[in-house]
Amino acid sequence: xxxxxxxxxxxxxxxxxxxxxxxxxxxxxxxxxxxxxxxxxxxxxxxxxxxxxxxxxxxxxxxxxxxxxxxxxxxxxxxxxxxxxxxxxxxxxxxxxxxxxxxxxxxxxxxxxxxxxxxxxxxxxxxxxxxxxxxxxxxxxxxxxxxxxxxxxxxxxxxxxxxxxxxxxxxxxxxxxxxxxxxxxxxxx
Amino acid sequence: xxxxxxxxxxxxxxxxxxxxxxxxxxxxxxxxxxxxxxxxxxxxxxxxxxxxxxxxxxxxxxxxxxxxxxxxxxxxxxxxxxxxxxxxxxxxxxxxxxxxxxxxxxxxxxxxxxxxxxxxxxxxxxxxxxxxxxxxxxxxxxxxxxxxxxxxxxxxxxxxxxxxxxxxxxxxxxxxxxxxxxxxxxxxxxxxxxxxxxxxxxxxxxxxxxxxxxxxxxxxxxxxxxxxxxxxxxxxxxxxxxxxxxxxxxxxxxxxxxxxxxxxxxxxxxxxxxxxxxxxxxxxxxxxxxxxxxxxxxxxxxxxxxxxxxxxxxxxxxxx
Numbered sequence: 080x081x082x083x084x085x086x087x088x089x090x091x092x093x094x095x096x097x098x099x100x101x102x103x104x105x106x107x108x109x110x111x112x113x114x115x116x117x118x119x120x121x122x123x124x125x126x127x128x129x130x131x132x133x134x135x136x137x138x139x140x141x142x143x144x145x146x147x148x149x150x151x152x153x154x155x156x157x158x159x160x161x162x163x164x165x166x167x168x169x170x171x172x173x174x175x176x177x178x179x180x181x182x183x184x185x186x187x188x189x190x191x192x193x194x195x196x197x198x199x200x201x202x203x204x205x206x207x208x209x210x211x212x213x214x215x216x217x218x219x220x221x222x223x224x225x226x227x228x229x230x231x232x233x234x235x236x237x238x239x240x241x242x243x244x245x246x247x248x249x250x251x252x253x254x255x256x257x258x259x260x261x262x263x264x265x266x267x268x
Numbered sequence: 269x270x271x272x273x274x275x276x277x278x279x280x281x282x283x284x285x286x287x288x289x290x291x292x293x294x295x296x297x298x299x300x301x302x303x304x305x306x307x308x309x310x311x312x313x314x315x316x317x318x319x320x321x322x323x324x325x326x327x328x329x330x331x332x333x334x335x336x337x338x339x340x341x342x343x344x345x346x347x348x349x350x351x352x353x354x355x356x357x358x359x360x361x362x363x364x365x366x367x368x369x370x371x372x373x374x375x376x377x378x379x380x381x382x383x384x385x386x387x388x389x390x391x392x393x394x395x396x397x398x399x400x401x402x403x404x405x406x407x408x409x410x411x412x413x414x415x416x417x418x419x420x421x422x423x424x425x426x427x428x429x430x431x432x433x434x435x436x437x438x439x440x441x442x443x444x445x446x447x448x449x450x451x452x453x454x455x456x457x458x459x460x461x462x463x464x465x466x467x468x469x470x471x472x473x474x475x476x477x478x479x480x481x482x483x484x485x486x487x488x489x490x491x492x493x494x495x496x497x498x499x500x501x502x503x504x505x506x507x508x509x510x511x512x513x514x515x516x517x518x519x520x521x522x523x524x525x526x527x528x529x530x531x532x533x534x535x536x537x538x539x540x541x542x543x544x545x546x547x548x549x550x551x552x553x554x555x556x557x558x559x560x561x562x563x564x565x566x567x568x569x570x571x572x573x574x575x576x577x578x579x580x581x582x583x584x585x586x587x588x
Contacts, residue, residue: 083411116418157407164400167386185397186404261399262380 080126081190082118088126089114091151092133104133118189130215142218146239149222153230162227163259169231173197173205173224173246192216203248214241232256284390285355287312287367293328301388302369305345305378316343316353335365343369350377371395376402433505435483436490444504444512451502451514452564455556461524462556463513464571465493465531468548468583470509473540481540485547488538496531520555521588528553528586536584548584550575555588 093101093114105112108128115121134144152158165179166172180192194210195217209217221239224246228235234253238245276297279286284301293312309315318331319342326334331341335357345351355369371378375395378384389395431443439447451460467489474482486509493503493511502514517523528551538547552575554567578587 086411113418116415116422118412118415157403161400161404161407164386164396164403182400182404185401186408260383261385261396262376263403 080121080123081187082115082120083187083190085121085126085129086115087152088129088133088148091148095147095151096133096137100133100136103136104129107132118187142214142239145215145218146222146225149219149224150226151222152219153223153226159227159230159257160259160263162223163230168251169228169233169235170203170248170251172227172231173207173248174199176207176220195220203251205246205248207244207246209242212242217242217244220244230257282390283368284388285353285369287369288360289332289365289367291332291363293332296364301384304382304384304388305351312343315346317346318342319344319352332365335359335367341367348377348381350374351381375399436487436505438490438494438511439502439504441504441506441512444502444506444514447502447504447514449564451516452556452567458516459518459520459556460514460516461520462554462567462571463511463515463524463528464552464554464568464575465489465511465513465528465549466551466575466579467509467535468550468579473547477541485538485540489535489547489549492534492538493531496527496534520557521553524553524555525586525588532584532586550578550583551586552576552578553586553588 089101092104101114102112104110105114108125110125110129130141130144134141137144139147153162161182162172165175174197177195177197180194183190183192193216196208196210198206198208200206207217207220217239221237221244224235224237224244228237228248232252232254233248234250236245236247236249274282279297280300280303284299286297286299287295287302288297289312290296294310295306295312298306306315312318313328318326318328320326320334321340321342323342323344334341336359338356340354340356343353343355345353351374352372353369353374354372355367357365357367359365370393375398379395379399386396431439431446433440448462451458467485470482470485473485486505489509489511490503490505493513497503497513497515500516504512506512515524515527532549532551535549536546540547552571552573554570554574556567558567558570560566560570574587578585581587
Protein backbone atom coordinates (compact mmCIF):
# COMPACT_ATOMS: atom_id res chain seq x y z
CA UNK A 80 0.00 0.00 0.00
CA UNK A 81 1.20 3.52 -0.74
CA UNK A 82 2.79 5.22 2.28
CA UNK A 83 0.16 7.97 2.16
CA UNK A 84 -2.65 5.47 2.77
CA UNK A 85 -0.93 4.14 5.88
CA UNK A 86 -0.07 7.66 6.95
CA UNK A 87 -3.73 8.65 6.58
CA UNK A 88 -4.92 5.82 8.83
CA UNK A 89 -2.17 6.65 11.34
CA UNK A 90 -3.10 10.35 11.53
CA UNK A 91 -6.81 9.48 11.73
CA UNK A 92 -6.17 7.18 14.71
CA UNK A 93 -3.86 9.63 16.46
CA UNK A 94 -6.04 12.69 16.05
CA UNK A 95 -9.33 10.92 16.80
CA UNK A 96 -8.37 8.50 19.57
CA UNK A 97 -5.06 9.83 20.86
CA UNK A 98 -1.47 8.80 20.69
CA UNK A 99 -1.78 6.00 23.25
CA UNK A 100 -4.07 3.97 21.01
CA UNK A 101 -1.72 4.45 18.07
CA UNK A 102 1.24 3.27 20.17
CA UNK A 103 -0.63 0.09 21.12
CA UNK A 104 -1.63 -0.61 17.53
CA UNK A 105 1.90 0.11 16.28
CA UNK A 106 3.40 -2.23 18.87
CA UNK A 107 0.94 -4.99 17.97
CA UNK A 108 1.47 -4.67 14.23
CA UNK A 109 5.23 -4.17 14.38
CA UNK A 110 5.08 -0.69 12.87
CA UNK A 111 7.49 2.06 13.93
CA UNK A 112 5.91 3.95 16.85
CA UNK A 113 6.69 7.28 15.13
CA UNK A 114 4.45 6.15 12.29
CA UNK A 115 4.87 6.30 8.53
CA UNK A 116 7.35 8.87 7.37
CA UNK A 117 7.99 8.25 3.69
CA UNK A 118 5.69 7.60 0.74
CA UNK A 119 7.28 4.22 0.11
CA UNK A 120 5.15 1.16 -0.44
CA UNK A 121 4.62 -1.45 2.21
CA UNK A 122 2.87 -4.82 1.89
CA UNK A 123 -0.96 -4.55 1.92
CA UNK A 124 -0.92 -6.91 4.91
CA UNK A 125 0.53 -4.11 7.08
CA UNK A 126 -2.42 -1.82 6.31
CA UNK A 127 -4.87 -4.66 6.86
CA UNK A 128 -3.42 -5.59 10.25
CA UNK A 129 -3.45 -1.94 11.40
CA UNK A 130 -7.13 -1.64 10.47
CA UNK A 131 -8.03 -4.93 12.16
CA UNK A 132 -6.02 -4.23 15.31
CA UNK A 133 -7.42 -0.73 15.80
CA UNK A 134 -11.01 -1.78 14.98
CA UNK A 135 -10.80 -4.51 17.61
CA UNK A 136 -9.53 -2.07 20.22
CA UNK A 137 -12.31 0.38 19.40
CA UNK A 138 -14.97 -2.30 19.41
CA UNK A 139 -15.97 -1.66 15.79
CA UNK A 140 -15.94 -3.69 12.62
CA UNK A 141 -13.13 -3.01 10.16
CA UNK A 142 -15.78 -1.65 7.77
CA UNK A 143 -17.07 0.83 10.32
CA UNK A 144 -13.55 1.99 11.08
CA UNK A 145 -12.85 2.57 7.38
CA UNK A 146 -16.09 4.54 7.00
CA UNK A 147 -14.92 6.70 9.90
CA UNK A 148 -11.60 7.22 8.09
CA UNK A 149 -13.51 8.40 4.99
CA UNK A 150 -15.72 10.77 6.98
CA UNK A 151 -12.66 12.12 8.80
CA UNK A 152 -10.88 12.68 5.48
CA UNK A 153 -13.79 14.75 4.18
CA UNK A 154 -13.48 16.99 7.25
CA UNK A 155 -9.79 17.79 6.71
CA UNK A 156 -9.95 21.28 5.24
CA UNK A 157 -7.29 20.74 2.57
CA UNK A 158 -8.93 17.53 1.40
CA UNK A 159 -12.46 18.89 1.70
CA UNK A 160 -11.45 21.73 -0.60
CA UNK A 161 -9.89 19.39 -3.15
CA UNK A 162 -13.06 17.29 -3.12
CA UNK A 163 -15.27 20.34 -3.55
CA UNK A 164 -13.49 21.06 -6.82
CA UNK A 165 -15.48 18.05 -8.07
CA UNK A 166 -18.72 19.95 -8.50
CA UNK A 167 -21.02 22.76 -7.49
CA UNK A 168 -23.66 20.43 -6.00
CA UNK A 169 -23.59 17.02 -4.32
CA UNK A 170 -25.03 15.38 -7.45
CA UNK A 171 -22.34 16.94 -9.62
CA UNK A 172 -19.80 15.82 -7.08
CA UNK A 173 -20.97 12.20 -7.26
CA UNK A 174 -21.06 12.37 -11.06
CA UNK A 175 -17.46 13.63 -11.11
CA UNK A 176 -16.19 10.81 -8.88
CA UNK A 177 -15.21 8.76 -11.93
CA UNK A 178 -12.59 11.44 -12.59
CA UNK A 179 -11.18 11.07 -9.08
CA UNK A 180 -8.54 8.40 -9.91
CA UNK A 181 -7.32 10.66 -12.74
CA UNK A 182 -7.15 13.68 -10.46
CA UNK A 183 -5.24 11.72 -7.85
CA UNK A 184 -2.84 10.52 -10.53
CA UNK A 185 -2.17 14.10 -11.61
CA UNK A 186 -0.82 14.95 -8.17
CA UNK A 187 0.62 11.67 -6.90
CA UNK A 188 1.34 9.48 -9.92
CA UNK A 189 2.28 6.37 -7.95
CA UNK A 190 -0.81 6.35 -5.74
CA UNK A 191 -2.94 3.80 -7.53
CA UNK A 192 -6.59 4.31 -6.75
CA UNK A 193 -8.55 1.26 -7.89
CA UNK A 194 -11.15 2.04 -10.53
CA UNK A 195 -14.89 2.09 -10.07
CA UNK A 196 -17.95 2.92 -12.15
CA UNK A 197 -20.65 5.44 -11.27
CA UNK A 198 -24.11 4.49 -12.53
CA UNK A 199 -27.41 6.31 -12.29
CA UNK A 200 -30.82 4.81 -13.06
CA UNK A 201 -32.93 7.72 -11.86
CA UNK A 202 -32.40 11.35 -10.98
CA UNK A 203 -30.67 11.60 -7.60
CA UNK A 204 -30.01 7.85 -7.40
CA UNK A 205 -26.54 6.53 -7.97
CA UNK A 206 -24.63 3.28 -7.68
CA UNK A 207 -20.86 3.10 -7.38
CA UNK A 208 -19.44 -0.28 -8.29
CA UNK A 209 -15.82 -1.21 -7.69
CA UNK A 210 -14.05 -2.69 -10.68
CA UNK A 211 -12.02 -5.13 -8.66
CA UNK A 212 -12.60 -6.56 -5.23
CA UNK A 213 -11.83 -3.52 -3.10
CA UNK A 214 -14.30 -3.58 -0.24
CA UNK A 215 -11.96 -1.42 1.87
CA UNK A 216 -11.95 1.43 -0.64
CA UNK A 217 -15.76 1.30 -0.95
CA UNK A 218 -16.07 1.68 2.83
CA UNK A 219 -13.73 4.69 2.91
CA UNK A 220 -15.64 6.21 -0.02
CA UNK A 221 -18.99 5.67 1.67
CA UNK A 222 -17.75 7.52 4.75
CA UNK A 223 -16.29 10.28 2.59
CA UNK A 224 -19.59 10.59 0.67
CA UNK A 225 -21.54 10.99 3.92
CA UNK A 226 -19.14 13.73 4.98
CA UNK A 227 -19.42 15.50 1.64
CA UNK A 228 -23.24 15.23 1.58
CA UNK A 229 -23.11 17.11 4.84
CA UNK A 230 -20.72 19.65 3.38
CA UNK A 231 -23.02 20.31 0.42
CA UNK A 232 -25.98 20.48 2.81
CA UNK A 233 -27.78 17.57 1.09
CA UNK A 234 -29.91 14.92 2.78
CA UNK A 235 -28.65 11.64 1.37
CA UNK A 236 -29.12 7.96 2.20
CA UNK A 237 -25.98 5.98 1.60
CA UNK A 238 -25.69 2.24 1.98
CA UNK A 239 -22.62 0.17 1.31
CA UNK A 240 -22.26 -3.53 0.64
CA UNK A 241 -19.01 -5.32 -0.22
CA UNK A 242 -18.19 -3.85 -3.62
CA UNK A 243 -20.93 -1.28 -4.16
CA UNK A 244 -22.36 1.90 -2.73
CA UNK A 245 -25.99 2.98 -3.19
CA UNK A 246 -26.69 6.68 -3.00
CA UNK A 247 -30.13 8.24 -2.76
CA UNK A 248 -30.24 12.02 -2.71
CA UNK A 249 -33.46 12.77 -0.83
CA UNK A 250 -33.19 16.55 -0.50
CA UNK A 251 -30.34 18.24 -2.38
CA UNK A 252 -30.70 21.51 -0.45
CA UNK A 253 -31.63 20.23 2.98
CA UNK A 254 -29.44 22.43 5.14
CA UNK A 255 -26.90 25.18 4.68
CA UNK A 256 -24.08 24.43 2.30
CA UNK A 257 -20.59 25.06 3.61
CA UNK A 258 -18.76 27.84 1.84
CA UNK A 259 -16.33 27.04 -0.90
CA UNK A 260 -14.36 29.76 -2.65
CA UNK A 261 -12.11 28.79 -5.51
CA UNK A 262 -9.31 30.82 -4.02
CA UNK A 263 -8.20 29.50 -0.63
CA UNK A 264 -7.06 33.00 0.35
CA UNK A 265 -10.65 34.13 0.77
CA UNK A 266 -11.69 31.50 3.31
CA UNK A 267 -9.44 32.70 6.09
CA UNK A 268 -11.66 32.71 9.19
CA UNK B 269 -22.02 28.27 -43.44
CA UNK B 270 -21.70 31.99 -43.48
CA UNK B 271 -25.20 32.84 -42.39
CA UNK B 272 -25.54 30.85 -39.16
CA UNK B 273 -26.83 33.08 -36.40
CA UNK B 274 -26.28 32.75 -32.69
CA UNK B 275 -28.25 34.68 -30.15
CA UNK B 276 -26.09 37.16 -28.26
CA UNK B 277 -27.25 35.80 -24.86
CA UNK B 278 -26.36 32.25 -25.88
CA UNK B 279 -22.98 33.52 -26.97
CA UNK B 280 -22.41 35.16 -23.57
CA UNK B 281 -23.06 31.82 -21.87
CA UNK B 282 -21.27 29.59 -24.38
CA UNK B 283 -18.17 31.77 -24.52
CA UNK B 284 -18.07 33.54 -21.16
CA UNK B 285 -14.72 35.15 -21.99
CA UNK B 286 -15.54 36.60 -25.43
CA UNK B 287 -15.64 40.21 -26.40
CA UNK B 288 -17.21 41.75 -29.50
CA UNK B 289 -15.72 45.08 -30.50
CA UNK B 290 -16.39 47.68 -33.10
CA UNK B 291 -13.74 49.70 -34.87
CA UNK B 292 -14.13 52.55 -32.38
CA UNK B 293 -13.28 50.30 -29.44
CA UNK B 294 -16.80 49.98 -28.05
CA UNK B 295 -17.51 46.57 -26.49
CA UNK B 296 -20.81 45.63 -28.10
CA UNK B 297 -21.10 42.17 -26.53
CA UNK B 298 -19.27 40.49 -23.69
CA UNK B 299 -19.15 37.01 -22.15
CA UNK B 300 -20.73 36.40 -18.78
CA UNK B 301 -17.49 35.99 -16.88
CA UNK B 302 -15.76 38.84 -18.63
CA UNK B 303 -18.69 41.06 -17.65
CA UNK B 304 -17.67 40.57 -13.99
CA UNK B 305 -14.30 42.13 -14.79
CA UNK B 306 -15.63 44.94 -16.94
CA UNK B 307 -18.39 46.11 -14.61
CA UNK B 308 -20.17 48.74 -16.65
CA UNK B 309 -17.28 49.88 -18.87
CA UNK B 310 -18.22 50.74 -22.44
CA UNK B 311 -14.91 51.13 -24.26
CA UNK B 312 -12.12 48.57 -24.24
CA UNK B 313 -9.51 51.12 -23.36
CA UNK B 314 -11.43 52.18 -20.25
CA UNK B 315 -10.48 48.87 -18.63
CA UNK B 316 -7.60 47.47 -20.66
CA UNK B 317 -4.21 48.50 -21.98
CA UNK B 318 -3.65 46.59 -25.25
CA UNK B 319 -0.19 45.04 -25.61
CA UNK B 320 1.70 42.96 -28.12
CA UNK B 321 3.53 39.63 -27.73
CA UNK B 322 6.36 41.26 -25.84
CA UNK B 323 4.08 43.17 -23.50
CA UNK B 324 4.69 46.49 -25.24
CA UNK B 325 1.79 48.86 -25.24
CA UNK B 326 0.04 49.25 -28.57
CA UNK B 327 -2.81 51.46 -29.67
CA UNK B 328 -6.31 50.11 -30.01
CA UNK B 329 -6.17 50.84 -33.74
CA UNK B 330 -3.12 48.54 -34.06
CA UNK B 331 -4.78 45.88 -31.95
CA UNK B 332 -7.86 45.97 -34.15
CA UNK B 333 -5.90 45.71 -37.36
CA UNK B 334 -3.57 42.99 -35.98
CA UNK B 335 -6.42 40.59 -35.27
CA UNK B 336 -6.47 37.30 -37.12
CA UNK B 337 -3.50 35.55 -38.74
CA UNK B 338 -3.03 33.47 -35.54
CA UNK B 339 -1.59 36.45 -33.62
CA UNK B 340 -1.88 36.59 -29.86
CA UNK B 341 -3.04 39.71 -28.14
CA UNK B 342 -2.64 40.77 -24.54
CA UNK B 343 -4.92 43.01 -22.53
CA UNK B 344 -3.43 44.32 -19.31
CA UNK B 345 -6.12 45.41 -16.86
CA UNK B 346 -5.77 49.10 -16.26
CA UNK B 347 -6.61 49.07 -12.55
CA UNK B 348 -5.42 45.58 -11.59
CA UNK B 349 -1.71 45.16 -12.24
CA UNK B 350 -1.75 41.43 -11.43
CA UNK B 351 -4.39 40.53 -14.03
CA UNK B 352 -3.59 40.42 -17.71
CA UNK B 353 -5.72 38.57 -20.23
CA UNK B 354 -4.46 36.90 -23.35
CA UNK B 355 -6.28 35.61 -26.35
CA UNK B 356 -6.89 35.92 -30.04
CA UNK B 357 -9.52 37.31 -32.31
CA UNK B 358 -10.98 37.50 -35.80
CA UNK B 359 -12.81 40.11 -37.82
CA UNK B 360 -16.44 39.17 -38.26
CA UNK B 361 -17.01 42.14 -40.56
CA UNK B 362 -14.89 45.10 -41.60
CA UNK B 363 -16.39 47.02 -38.68
CA UNK B 364 -16.48 44.32 -36.02
CA UNK B 365 -14.13 41.88 -34.39
CA UNK B 366 -14.57 39.11 -31.89
CA UNK B 367 -11.99 38.24 -29.25
CA UNK B 368 -11.76 35.10 -27.15
CA UNK B 369 -9.77 35.69 -23.99
CA UNK B 370 -8.34 33.66 -21.16
CA UNK B 371 -6.64 34.30 -17.82
CA UNK B 372 -3.46 32.34 -18.59
CA UNK B 373 -1.09 32.30 -15.68
CA UNK B 374 -2.99 35.13 -13.92
CA UNK B 375 -5.88 32.76 -13.20
CA UNK B 376 -5.37 32.54 -9.43
CA UNK B 377 -5.14 36.30 -8.96
CA UNK B 378 -8.20 36.85 -11.15
CA UNK B 379 -10.24 34.27 -9.21
CA UNK B 380 -9.29 35.99 -6.00
CA UNK B 381 -9.75 39.55 -7.18
CA UNK B 382 -13.12 39.06 -8.87
CA UNK B 383 -14.52 36.31 -6.62
CA UNK B 384 -14.97 33.92 -9.54
CA UNK B 385 -16.50 30.51 -8.94
CA UNK B 386 -16.91 27.27 -10.86
CA UNK B 387 -20.00 28.48 -12.71
CA UNK B 388 -17.85 31.21 -14.27
CA UNK B 389 -15.82 28.66 -16.20
CA UNK B 390 -17.30 26.61 -19.04
CA UNK B 391 -16.78 22.83 -18.87
CA UNK B 392 -14.32 23.08 -21.76
CA UNK B 393 -12.04 25.38 -19.76
CA UNK B 394 -9.20 23.81 -17.79
CA UNK B 395 -9.35 26.53 -15.13
CA UNK B 396 -10.87 24.25 -12.49
CA UNK B 397 -8.27 21.57 -13.15
CA UNK B 398 -5.54 24.17 -12.91
CA UNK B 399 -6.83 25.50 -9.59
CA UNK B 400 -7.30 21.97 -8.27
CA UNK B 401 -3.81 21.00 -9.30
CA UNK B 402 -2.35 24.17 -7.84
CA UNK B 403 -3.93 23.44 -4.47
CA UNK B 404 -3.32 19.68 -4.49
CA UNK B 405 0.30 20.29 -5.36
CA UNK B 406 0.70 22.63 -2.45
CA UNK B 407 -0.78 20.05 -0.07
CA UNK B 408 1.50 17.33 -1.44
CA UNK B 409 4.55 19.57 -1.09
CA UNK B 410 3.60 20.37 2.49
CA UNK B 411 3.40 16.68 3.31
CA UNK B 412 6.73 16.05 1.53
CA UNK B 413 8.44 18.81 3.47
CA UNK B 414 7.20 17.18 6.68
CA UNK B 415 8.86 13.98 5.45
CA UNK B 416 12.09 15.86 4.71
CA UNK B 417 12.20 17.48 8.13
CA UNK B 418 11.56 14.11 9.77
CA UNK B 419 14.36 12.46 7.80
CA UNK B 420 16.76 15.31 8.54
CA UNK B 421 16.09 15.06 12.28
CA UNK B 422 16.50 11.28 12.19
CA UNK B 423 19.80 11.67 10.36
CA UNK B 424 21.10 14.21 12.84
CA UNK B 425 20.18 12.16 15.87
CA UNK B 426 21.65 9.01 14.29
CA UNK B 427 24.83 10.93 13.63
CA UNK B 428 25.04 12.17 17.21
CA UNK B 429 24.35 8.67 18.54
CA UNK B 430 27.03 7.18 16.33
CA UNK B 431 29.74 9.35 17.92
CA UNK B 432 28.47 9.35 21.51
CA UNK B 433 29.43 7.06 24.38
CA UNK B 434 26.04 5.97 25.75
CA UNK B 435 27.16 5.67 29.40
CA UNK B 436 28.86 9.03 29.87
CA UNK B 437 27.54 11.13 27.01
CA UNK B 438 31.15 11.95 26.01
CA UNK B 439 32.42 11.30 22.51
CA UNK B 440 33.13 7.66 21.72
CA UNK B 441 36.33 6.56 20.02
CA UNK B 442 34.89 7.07 16.55
CA UNK B 443 33.83 10.62 17.37
CA UNK B 444 37.19 11.36 18.95
CA UNK B 445 39.10 10.06 15.92
CA UNK B 446 37.15 12.47 13.70
CA UNK B 447 37.91 15.38 16.04
CA UNK B 448 41.55 14.30 16.39
CA UNK B 449 42.27 14.07 12.68
CA UNK B 450 40.76 17.52 12.16
CA UNK B 451 42.88 18.90 15.01
CA UNK B 452 46.00 17.15 13.74
CA UNK B 453 45.60 18.72 10.27
CA UNK B 454 45.43 22.20 11.84
CA UNK B 455 48.05 21.67 14.56
CA UNK B 456 50.34 24.41 13.21
CA UNK B 457 47.62 27.03 13.47
CA UNK B 458 46.00 25.68 16.59
CA UNK B 459 48.36 23.65 18.80
CA UNK B 460 46.86 21.14 21.21
CA UNK B 461 47.71 18.53 23.83
CA UNK B 462 46.56 14.92 23.53
CA UNK B 463 45.62 13.68 26.99
CA UNK B 464 45.39 9.98 27.78
CA UNK B 465 43.78 9.18 31.15
CA UNK B 466 43.48 5.80 32.78
CA UNK B 467 41.94 5.01 36.17
CA UNK B 468 44.14 3.24 38.72
CA UNK B 469 42.95 -0.16 39.95
CA UNK B 470 39.57 0.23 38.28
CA UNK B 471 39.22 -3.54 37.94
CA UNK B 472 39.18 -3.83 41.75
CA UNK B 473 36.22 -1.45 42.00
CA UNK B 474 34.20 -3.55 39.56
CA UNK B 475 35.13 -6.73 41.42
CA UNK B 476 34.47 -5.42 44.92
CA UNK B 477 31.48 -3.12 44.46
CA UNK B 478 29.86 -4.44 41.30
CA UNK B 479 29.51 -3.07 37.80
CA UNK B 480 26.82 -0.56 38.73
CA UNK B 481 29.28 1.10 41.12
CA UNK B 482 31.96 0.91 38.40
CA UNK B 483 29.61 2.68 35.99
CA UNK B 484 28.92 5.40 38.57
CA UNK B 485 32.65 6.01 38.90
CA UNK B 486 33.02 6.27 35.10
CA UNK B 487 30.19 8.82 34.95
CA UNK B 488 31.79 10.77 37.83
CA UNK B 489 35.17 10.78 36.09
CA UNK B 490 33.53 11.89 32.83
CA UNK B 491 31.93 14.86 34.53
CA UNK B 492 35.21 15.75 36.28
CA UNK B 493 36.94 15.76 32.90
CA UNK B 494 34.20 17.66 31.14
CA UNK B 495 34.03 20.37 33.80
CA UNK B 496 37.80 21.03 33.83
CA UNK B 497 38.39 21.36 30.09
CA UNK B 498 37.36 24.49 28.23
CA UNK B 499 34.64 24.78 25.64
CA UNK B 500 36.10 23.79 22.30
CA UNK B 501 38.20 21.05 23.91
CA UNK B 502 37.05 17.49 23.21
CA UNK B 503 36.68 14.65 25.71
CA UNK B 504 36.12 10.99 24.92
CA UNK B 505 35.68 7.69 26.67
CA UNK B 506 37.78 5.41 24.54
CA UNK B 507 36.52 2.25 26.20
CA UNK B 508 36.69 0.60 29.64
CA UNK B 509 38.29 3.07 32.07
CA UNK B 510 40.34 4.86 29.41
CA UNK B 511 39.63 8.46 28.53
CA UNK B 512 41.12 10.75 25.86
CA UNK B 513 40.98 14.51 25.59
CA UNK B 514 42.10 17.20 23.17
CA UNK B 515 43.07 20.41 24.92
CA UNK B 516 43.67 23.37 22.63
CA UNK B 517 46.05 26.03 23.96
CA UNK B 518 48.79 28.38 22.75
CA UNK B 519 51.19 26.70 25.17
CA UNK B 520 49.73 23.22 25.18
CA UNK B 521 52.36 21.62 27.48
CA UNK B 522 52.04 24.10 30.34
CA UNK B 523 48.29 24.65 30.03
CA UNK B 524 47.38 20.99 29.78
CA UNK B 525 49.65 20.12 32.74
CA UNK B 526 47.69 22.58 34.89
CA UNK B 527 44.33 21.33 33.68
CA UNK B 528 45.31 17.69 34.18
CA UNK B 529 46.48 18.30 37.73
CA UNK B 530 43.07 19.82 38.49
CA UNK B 531 41.37 16.83 36.84
CA UNK B 532 43.30 14.41 39.05
CA UNK B 533 42.34 16.43 42.12
CA UNK B 534 38.67 16.43 41.15
CA UNK B 535 38.66 12.69 40.38
CA UNK B 536 39.95 12.15 43.92
CA UNK B 537 36.52 13.14 45.23
CA UNK B 538 34.63 10.58 43.11
CA UNK B 539 33.46 7.63 45.22
CA UNK B 540 32.44 4.17 44.16
CA UNK B 541 30.52 3.57 47.36
CA UNK B 542 30.88 3.68 51.13
CA UNK B 543 34.34 2.59 52.19
CA UNK B 544 35.62 2.33 48.65
CA UNK B 545 38.46 4.71 49.27
CA UNK B 546 39.64 7.39 46.87
CA UNK B 547 39.63 6.91 43.14
CA UNK B 548 42.81 7.92 41.39
CA UNK B 549 43.83 8.33 37.80
CA UNK B 550 47.07 8.57 35.85
CA UNK B 551 47.52 10.83 32.87
CA UNK B 552 49.97 10.92 29.98
CA UNK B 553 50.22 13.97 27.75
CA UNK B 554 51.70 14.46 24.29
CA UNK B 555 51.71 17.85 22.60
CA UNK B 556 51.11 18.51 18.94
CA UNK B 557 54.41 20.38 18.46
CA UNK B 558 56.49 17.42 19.69
CA UNK B 559 59.40 16.93 17.29
CA UNK B 560 59.21 13.13 16.92
CA UNK B 561 55.48 13.01 16.18
CA UNK B 562 54.98 13.61 12.47
CA UNK B 563 52.19 11.08 12.02
CA UNK B 564 48.92 10.98 13.96
CA UNK B 565 49.52 7.57 15.50
CA UNK B 566 52.92 8.65 16.78
CA UNK B 567 51.23 11.26 18.93
CA UNK B 568 49.05 8.55 20.46
CA UNK B 569 52.18 6.47 21.11
CA UNK B 570 53.84 9.41 22.86
CA UNK B 571 50.78 9.96 25.06
CA UNK B 572 50.64 6.25 25.82
CA UNK B 573 54.35 6.18 26.77
CA UNK B 574 53.81 9.19 29.05
CA UNK B 575 50.87 7.42 30.69
CA UNK B 576 53.09 4.41 31.29
CA UNK B 577 55.70 6.64 32.98
CA UNK B 578 52.98 8.18 35.16
CA UNK B 579 51.82 4.73 36.22
CA UNK B 580 55.27 3.39 37.15
CA UNK B 581 56.24 6.56 38.95
CA UNK B 582 53.49 5.89 41.49
CA UNK B 583 50.04 6.48 39.93
CA UNK B 584 47.79 9.47 40.52
CA UNK B 585 50.25 11.54 38.51
CA UNK B 586 50.60 13.43 35.25
CA UNK B 587 53.54 12.82 32.89
CA UNK B 588 54.46 14.74 29.75
